[in-house]
Amino acid sequence: MTKYIIRRILIAIPMMLAVSFIAFVLINLIPADPAEVALRVNEIIPTDEVIEAMREELGLDKPYFQRYLSWLWDVIRLDFGNSYINNTRTVYGEITRALPATLRLASLSLIIVILVSFPIAIFCAVYKDSFFDRFIRLLIFVGTSIPNYWVALLLIWLFSLKLGILPTSGNEAKGSIILPAVTLSLTYISTYVRLIRNNMIENMTENYVFYARVRGLKERVIIIKHVLKNSLQSCITALGMSVVQLLSGTVVIENIFSWPGIGRLCISSIFNRDYPIIQAYILMMGILFILCNLIVDIVHHKLDPRLHGGDIN
């Protein structure tokens, strides 16, 4: 087990390096000279001299690989440099300022997703092809075919403008988190329900379920103890990964609801060409994705006796 964890972590490290390298390379794909951009956004006329000075300040005059290493060293110490827009602000500060709002939004959504989708999925699987199941399947279908920003607009129109019970945007007013969180969770609810339902139905046709019935176990025990656990086992990867997807999915929602989180920061940085922030965002999401993957794999490994069985023998 420990051996597996160590090995798994050892594999994650080169992946992280690769991700950081991509994040670093991307900024060098910019069609314009970063130094020039940095000057322009601060409304300094870019003469050759100033550009040269800026290049030196940003370290752009050094060789490529050396720049990567020094950048990486800074990044490890959580120093992502300064924002181009506002030179006095560090990227780290900007991100940590926006992060709590996003985390709040994403975690509430996650709670909604789990609370809603699990009971529905189990119910649908147990009463397959019942009226309820068919109705939910229709909803799931619509849920996967509908763009979530349109859902957001519809919800704003209904609850904020028509009924006037919830605020349209921002995060100051009471209850302002409800609409964005619900909208964000809707897409994932349909994904989750479909995933778990189908997986449970598949598992129910397995021979071990039949044998459990033969052994005279209660249907409830069979569903919860055997079928559900096996289904979660096989969807654990997808479920774990959706945490990251939820975080990156906030980009659209935050923009519609003017939620001051990291997704909105990212979009405004794209419009303002504030490259260091974009870079930090990419890096953060990439690393998060790898970490999530790592945790999911370890959990999966821990829960499935088929995977760590070799150690016992």
Next chain:
Amino acid sequence: MTRKLLRNKVVLVTTSIILITILIGAFAHQIAPNDPNEASIINKYSRSSDEFPLGTDHLGRCILSRLIYGIRPTVFLSLFTMLCTIALGTLIGVISGYSIGIVDEVIMRICDIMLSFPSQVMILAVVGMLGVGINNVIFASIMIKWAWYARMIRSMVIKYNNKNYILYSKTIGTSRSFIITRHMIPNIISEVIVLATLDMGWVIISISTLSFLGLGVQAPTAEWGAMLSEAKNVLSTNPSQMLAPGLAILIIVSAFNLLGDGLRDVLDPREV
């Protein structure tokens, strides 16, 4: 096979919806009642009339015409993206599946890295770095999706290569071209078509989302996501503006999703 396709109602209906949409988009110039970009402030927010069947928007432009012209960027570009993705993915997947050792290993590691970013983040990254615009959005979409297809197709190639009927063909010395054209391609193609059709919905939504955020198609070009973005600004005064483009996306995405499910049934050889 064709008869089976025609017998399946879902496939028939959804295919017609998609084909009609494509035709309307292709002949937008002839079909649309008005110029989609002709603004007239006097006519803004007008209700449906003979001249403007679906009314006009905040600049007095004909909504129906904008919807029709919007098919081009929304549906055509998504189709283009998908075709490029599949072409690239298939090519690399097949190379990887047929080659053993170092080539396969290198390709798979590259795929791993490509797949180690959440897709939305990767698109944002590319667009963020290369700049706002639909070309970059398409480029980014292809960049993040090909690896997934390459991996799928590689595993299919390996799976079918171990099927007994291909082992038999190899045993008796059937020509490689026969094995590939008669055994491999029909099986792989039908699986890929189903996957790609189901994925089309995702691509349409993803491209229109980016246009909605202002990162993709730029004003004043008519695009469904961009139209919704404009509708969002007048949500409090004219909420009905958001209906038409939203429904359009819903219908076309549903059509692709249903078609994918239908094709899965039809292309399964065990279905009678």
Next chain:
Amino acid sequence: MLLQVENVYKSYSKSCGIIKKEKLQVLKGVSFKLHRSECLGIIGESGSGKSTLGRLIIGVEKPDNGNIFINNTNINSSRGKSIKKDVSVVFQDYFSSVNPRFKIIDIISEPIRVYEKLSKKDTTLKIINLLERVGLSKKFLSRYPHELSGGQLQRVCIARAIATKPKFIVLDEAISSLDVSIQVQILDLLKELKNDIDISYIFITHDLTAVTYICDRVIFFHDGNIVEQVDNIEDLKNVKNDYSKNLLQAATQMNVREAIYENQRVS
């Protein structure tokens, strides 16, 4: 010599974990010969490597070491292609042995198309002929594999295998997935074909009873090695190796004659 297997080794690298790889030796120096118009049984339990041996003989995998000759041509040499016509194979899993998208007519016409340039009409006639050979009628021509039963499908596979007039057929557990009564039918068919056309079989199985029914010679296979060879099937009772003895004893107990009801009760 029809087939000659010389000192063949084969191992697979079994990936254990993500980086480490372990070598799994499946065949440990196997040599034997197959003569014209004989049926050679290869018997062993599951995991003994007998199916791997079959895959090496039909040339879909290459041995790590050692050589396989068919008609004195090394199958893995550059001239190996020429002897492909002489080999054919029937697998245990009949359903995955045929392309589910093909009709029966397409399935059987594949080998004919490779070796004979026949017109469409002649091909069809030949296929009908082959189907009748294996006890099926021409009404099966335009059916799909999933519309056939296991026994019928295995007959189609046999028809396909004899279509190219091979010198020998590798039967890899070809009857193991079938009901006993169907097994006997297929074995009878194989015997009949052997009498009609000059053909050899390599009959890979775990069932000693079936071996005695059809084979002229038998090889006992255990753990990647040949542990005993019986050159005349009538000498089977004189096996010396412990493993072979065990197999023989188990089969003897299973095969007490049904007619003598009292004798065959076990306790």
Next chain:
Amino acid sequence: MDFKDYKDVVHIIRDISFSLKKNHCLGIVGESGSGKSITCRAILGLLGKNFNIEGDAFFEGINLLKADKRRIRRIRGKEVSMILQNPMTSFDPLYSIENQMIETLVENLGISISEAKPLCLKAVEEMNIINPKVVLKKYPHELSGGMLQRVMIGIALTLKPQIIIADEPTTAVDSANQIKVLKEFANIKEKYHTSMIFISHDLGAISKVADDIIVMKDGRIVEQGTAKEILNSPKNHHTKYLIDTRKSLVDRFNYIIK
């Protein structure tokens, strides 16, 4: 006890009636698709809702096809045990053997977990499994098919059922081990005095253990009688065909080793 049924399972099986005497072993033989497994599953209420079953099946005066679900479930665990054809896939891969044995015993015998533990050990010991304590702690994938089958039999015996139904127990077994499995079943009958239904496509296997035999074809019973009658003087031509095909195999074998 008595099974009498007449059912119509979407034309899979029709008009099946048979009875099982106490301490007897009933063999059901037929080719695949003849409906032999379906029949037994129907009796125990193990078929899905899509199946429409008509008729009666009496077990100690209780009509199994009409009784409520709870009652059937109790009978299924406690009174009628079943042994399945694929032991490798019959256990939940996520739980240890012991866990799954205990849950069965607790559910059906109404005992506590601590009472169930020694019973599990005893069950495994009685099946002649080496290192019983180690085996109990293992997960299904760590054991061989033969081992799991013995665990299955062990579970069935610990419940002390009236009837044991064995569904093709020799089919997935290498032919060298088939005789061992059959001996095991013959033993059970002698030692535990349970009645047994033994399903197989192999007349050879059936004849080793069965007292009475039913021959099925295309969802119907074509012949039934005592094993002796059926094997020595079959009347139906399908029975004759099954016996003859088997006989030709056996005769050749016996000729060679004589």
